[in-house]
Amino acid sequence: MQALFGQLLVGLINGSFYALLSLGLAIIFGLLNVVNFAHGAQYMMGAFAAWMAATYLGIGYFWALLLVPAAMGLVGVAVERLLLRRLYGLDNLYGLLLTFGLTLIAEGLFHQAYGNSGSTYPVPAALRGGVNLGFMYLPIYRAWVVVVSVVVCTASWFVIERTKLGAYLRAGTENPRLLQAFGVNVPLMFTITYGFGVALAAFAGVMAAPVYQVTPLMGSSLIMVVFAVVVIGGMGSIAGSIFTGLGIGLVEGLTRYLYPEASSVVVFVVMALVLLVRPAGLFGRQR
Amino acid sequence: MSAPALRRLAWAAMVLLGLAAPYLVYPVFAMNVLCLALFASAFNLLLGYAGLLSFGHAAFLGAAAYVTGITLRTWGLPTELGVLAGTAVATLLGLVFGALAIRRSGIYFAMITLGFAQLVYFLVVQLPWTGGEDGLQGIPRGKALGLLALDGPVTTYYFVYVAFLAGFWLIQRAIHSPFGHVLRAIRENEPRALSLGYDVAHYKLLAFVLSAALSGLAGSLKAVVLQFASLSDVHWHRSGEVVLMTLLGGMGTVLGPSVGALLVVTLENYLADVGSWVTVITGAVFVACVLAFRRGIVGEVRALVRRSFIGGKP
Numbered sequence: 001m002q003a004l005f006g007q008l009l010v011g012l013i014n015g016s017f018y019a020l021l022s023l024g025l026a027i028i029f030g031l032l033n034v035v036n037f038a039h040g041a042q043y044m045m046g047a048f049a050a051w052m053a054a055t056y057l058g059i060g061y062f063w064a065l066l067l068v069p070a071a072m073g074l075v076g077v078a079v080e081r082l083l084l085r086r087l088y089g090l091d092n093l094y095g096l097l098l099t100f101g102l103t104l105i106a107e108g109l110f111h112q113a114y115g116n117s118g119s120t121y122p123v124p125a126a127l128r129g130g131v132n133l134g135f136m137y138l139p140i141y142r143a144w145v146v147v148v149s150v151v152v153c154t155a156s157w158f159v160i161e162r163t164k165l166g167a168y169l170r171a172g173t174e175n176p177r178l179l180q181a182f183g184v185n186v187p188l189m190f191t192i193t194y195g196f197g198v199a200l201a202a203f204a205g206v207m208a209a210p211v212y213q214v215t216p217l218m219g220s221s222l223i224m225v226v227f228a229v230v231v232i233g234g235m236g237s238i239a240g241s242i243f244t245g246l247g248i249g250l251v252e253g254l255t256r257y258l259y260p261e262a263s264s265v266v267v268f269v270v271m272a273l274v275l276l277v278r279p280a281g282l283f284g285r286q287r
Numbered sequence: 288m289s290a291p292a293l294r295r296l297a298w299a300a301m302v303l304l305g306l307a308a309p310y311l312v313y314p315v316f317a318m319n320v321l322c323l324a325l326f327a328s329a330f331n332l333l334l335g336y337a338g339l340l341s342f343g344h345a346a347f348l349g350a351a352a353y354v355t356g357i358t359l360r361t362w363g364l365p366t367e368l369g370v371l372a373g374t375a376v377a378t379l380l381g382l383v384f385g386a387l388a389i390r391r392s393g394i395y396f397a398m399i400t401l402g403f404a405q406l407v408y409f410l411v412v413q414l415p416w417t418g419g420e421d422g423l424q425g426i427p428r429g430k431a432l433g434l435l436a437l438d439g440p441v442t443t444y445y446f447v448y449v450a451f452l453a454g455f456w457l458i459q460r461a462i463h464s465p466f467g468h469v470l471r472a473i474r475e476n477e478p479r480a481l482s483l484g485y486d487v488a489h490y491k492l493l494a495f496v497l498s499a500a501l502s503g504l505a506g507s508l509k510a511v512v513l514q515f516a517s518l519s520d521v522h523w524h525r526s527g528e529v530v531l532m533t534l535l536g537g538m539g540t541v542l543g544p545s546v547g548a549l550l551v552v553t554l555e556n557y558l559a560d561v562g563s564w565v566t567v568i569t570g571a572v573f574v575a576c577v578l579a580f581r582r583g584i585v586g587e588v589r590a591l592v593r594r595s596f597i598g599g600k601p
Binding site: 029035083086087090091092093094096097098100101102103104105106107108109111112220224227228230231261264265267268269271272275276279280 | 564574
C-alpha cells in the first residue's frame with residue numbers, strides 16, 4: 001500500500017510538470033500557431049538558471065522562482081522578435097524546425113559546459129521535512145509542487161477564460177487579422193504570449209530543480225512525453241491539458257507500481273489507443 | 288538545354304560519381320553516406336512530396352538495423368535474408384504507425400510519429416535481445432547471393448551501391464508517377480484533392496509505408512556496412528538529423544536529400560572529436576536553413592538553372 005501511494009505521488013509530481021508544460025505549449029500554439037519544440041530546453045534552462053543563481057550568486061529558491069521566469073521570459077521575447085517573427089505566414093512546420101534547432105543549440109552548449117552528469121539543487125529549508133499521513137509519508141516539497149502547479153494552472157485558466165486580456169488572446173487564437181482590425185496590437189500580443197509561455201516553462205524548471213537531477217537533457221526527455229500528452233488531450237482546451245497532464249502522471253505512477261518495465265512506454269501506448277478511439281484527442285477538436 | 292536533359296545529366300553524374308567513390312574516398316565513409324542518402328531520400332518522399340513531417344523516422348532505420356543484426360548474428364541467416372527481414376519489419380511498423388498517425392494532420396502528425404519513435408527507442412533499450420546500452424556488435428557481413436564474400440570494403444561498397452540505386456530509382460519513379468502527382472496535390476490542397484475523389488488517407492498511408500520500408504532498407508544496409516546496430520540509430524537525434532539532411536539539401540527535390548546526407552555526414556566526420564559542439568553546430572545550421580535557406584542547396588541551384596537556362600518562373 002505504501003509503495004502504491006508512493007508511486008502515485010511521484011506520478012502526480014510528474015503529472016504536475018506535464019500539465020505546466022503542456023499548458024504553455026497550448027497557449028503558444030493557440031495564438032502563434034508554432035509548436036515550441038524548445039519548450040523542454042527552456043524548462044531545462046530554468047532549472048539550470050536556478051542552480052547557477054544559487055551556486056554563483058547565492059540567490060535562494062524563492063527569489064529564483066520569481067527572477068528566473070522573468071529573465072527567461074525576456075529571452076523568449078528576444079527569440080520571438082528576432083527569429084520566430086520571420087516565419088509567420090509560412091507552413092507551421094518551419095516553426096517546429098526552428099525551435100528544434102534552438103533546442104539542439106541550447107542542449108549542446110549546456111552539455112559542453114556541464115557534461116552529462118547532473119547537479120543537485122537542495123530543497124529549500126522552509127519546505128524540508130514531511131508529514132506522516134498514516135497510509136504514507138508525504139514530503140512537504142512534493143506537496144508544494146503539486147499545489148503550486150495546480151494554482152498556477154488554475155490562475156492561467158482564469159486569466160485566459162475570464163479576463164479582458166484572455167478574451168483578446170482567445171480572439172487572436174480564432175482570428176488574429178480581425179482582432180488587429182479592431183485596433184488591438186496583435187504583434188505585441190504574439191511577443192508577450194511567447195514570452196509568457198517561455199516563462200511558464202522556466203518556472204516549471206525551477207520547481208523541478210530540487211526534485212530531479214539538473215542535467216542538460218532533462219528537458220528533451222520530458223518534452224517527448226508532453227507532446228504525447230498534448231496529442232492525448234488535444235490543445236483545444238486549457239482545462240483539458242491540465243487534466244490530461246495530471247491523469248497521465250497518475251497512469252505512469254500506477255504502471256510503475258504494477259509493471260515497472262512498461263512505465264516509460266505507457267504514455268505512448270495510451271496515445272496510440274486514444275488515436276484509435278478518439279482521433280481528435282480527449283478534449284480536442286480537429287483542426 | 289531542356290529540363291529532362293538536365294535531369295539526365297544530373298543522373299549520369301551521380302551514377303559515375305557513385306561508381307568512382309570507393310577509389311576517391313574511404314569506402315566505409317562512402318557507404319555510410321549512401322545509407323543515409325537513401326534514408327533521407329525515403330524521408331523526403333514523405334516530407335517533400337506528401338507534405339507530412341515525420342519526426343520519428345529513426346524508428347524505421349533503427350528497428351531494421353537491429354532486426355538485420357539479430358538475423359545475421361544470432362540466427363546466422365544469409366545477408367540478403369537479413370536485409371529483407373529488416374526491411375519487412377520496418378514496413379510493418381510503418382503500416383501500424385502510419386495508420387494511426389494519419390488520423391491527425393499537420394503538427395500533430397509530427398508529435399505522434401515522435402511518440403511512436405520514443406516507444407521503439409524504449410523497447411530497444413529494454414528488450415533482452417538488443418544488447419541494451421551496448422547495442423549489437425560484430426554483425427557478420429556474410430556473402431552476397433551466397434557467392435560474393437563481403438569481406439573487402441570495395442566489394443561491400445558495390446553491394447550497397449546497387450541496393451541504393453534500386454531504392455533511389457524506386458523513389459524517383461514514385462515521385463514522377465501519377466501517384467506522386469496525387470501526393471503533391473494533397474500537399475498543396477488536401478480538401479481539394481478529397482473533393483476530386485482521391486482517397487487521401489489511402490495515399491498518405493501508402494506514401495508513409497513506402498517511406499518506412501525504404502528507411503528500413505537503409506537501416507539494414509547500415510547494419511551490414513558498419514557491422515553494428517546501436518541506440519543512436521533509434522534515438523530522436525537521428526530523426527532530427529534526417530530532417531536536417533533533407534532541409535539542407537532541398538526538400539521536394541530528387542537529389543537534395545543525398546546532397547544533404549553527404550554534407551551532414553562529412554560535417555559529423557570532421558567534427559567527431561569536438562564533443563557537444565557538433566550538436567550546437569547542427570542546431571545552428573538548422574536555424575540558418577529555416578530562416579534564410581528554405582529551398583536548400585539543390586532547390587537554390589534548380590531555381591538558378593531555371594532562371595538562366597530555361598527562363599520563366601523559378
